Amino acid sequence: MASTGGLKVVAQGDREIVMTRVFDAPRTMVFEAWTKPELLKRWLLGPPGWTMTVCEVDLRVGGAYRFVWRRDRVAGDAETPHTMGMGGVYREITAPARLVSTEEFDDAWYPGNALNTLEMIEKDGKTTLVNTVLYDSREARDGVLKSPMEQGVAASYDRLADLLAKAETR
Numbered sequence: 001m002a003s004t005g006g007l008k009v010v011a012q013g014d015r016e017i018v019m020t021r022v023f024d025a026p027r028t029m030v031f032e033a034w035t036k037p038e039l040l041k042r043w044l045l046g047p048p049g050w051t052m053t054v055c056e057v058d059l060r061v062g063g064a065y066r067f068v069w070r071r072d073r074v075a076g077d078a079e080t081p082h083t084m085g086m087g088g089v090y091r092e093i094t095a096p097a098r099l100v101s102t103e104e105f106d107d108a109w110y111p112g113n114a115l116n117t118l119e120m121i122e123k124d125g126k127t128t129l130v131n132t133v134l135y136d137s138r139e140a141r142d143g144v145l146k147s148p149m150e151q152g153v154a155a156s157y158d159r160l161a162d163l164l165a166k167a168e169t170r
Contacts, residue, residue, distance in 0.1 A: 007154045011145060014138045019131040021157050025164035027120040027127040031096035033160055034118060035059050043159035045069065046152035054085070063090050065101065088116075096120060103133070110143045112136025129157075 008020045023030055033039045037055040045052060046069065054068035066087040085106035092100035103114040115134040120127050135141040 007150070007157055009145075009150050009153070011141065012132070015135045015141050017133045017135075017141060017144060019133070019153055021129050023127045023129060023161055023164055024125070025127055025167075026125055027122040028096045029164055029167060030120050030127045030129060030160075031099075033163060034099060035095075039163065040067075043163050044156050045159065047148070047155050053083075059090065059093065061090055061093055064088065065090070091115075109147070110135065110140040112140050114140075 006021065010018050012018045033043065035057060037057050040057070041052045041055045044067070050069045050071045052067060053070050054066055056064075056066040058064050064087060066085070068083060068085040071082045071084075086103060088102035088104055090099065090101045092098060097120055099116075099118040101116050103116050113136060117132045117134070119130045119132075121130070122128075133141075133144075135144065
């Protein structure tokens with residue numbers, strides 16, 4: 001079971017990025033992959049070389065989540081090992097269709113914070129995932145668009161598609 005399409009990333013309005021991808025799986029499975037730590041740790045990793053060392057989810061309105069990733073140094077890479085942490089609070093949970101949460105990085109790489117709205121729309125056993133990220137400013141949104149964020153999200157969503165395929169065949 002493979003994804004039926006690649007990641008689409010578009011700027012919307014002055015402060016939003018909308019990321020869309022279709023997964024060949026029911027939305028209950030996609031929702032679980034977004035909300036269960038044992039599944040998140042398997043796919044939400046960004047580009048190759050990263051691992052998730054902390055994955056905490058208190059899935060309730062007002063509950064918090066916390067993720068920490070680590071990238072070890074690879075041969076030929078002058079950078080030291082790197083750790084990146086972020087977290088937020090769930091503002092809305094409508095299982096299995098919608099998650100709304102805040103987003104704040106420990107070492108902010110864009111100014112301000114963001115609000116993530118995940119919508120999962122199922123049709124004929126396939127789920128269209130729409131992730132709308134609202135930033136505090138146009139400057140923040142434009143900075144994120146210029147970063148390698150799209151490649152990291154695409155790599156994570158490819159892993160999510162693989163995870164969903166394996167879960168379907170169990």
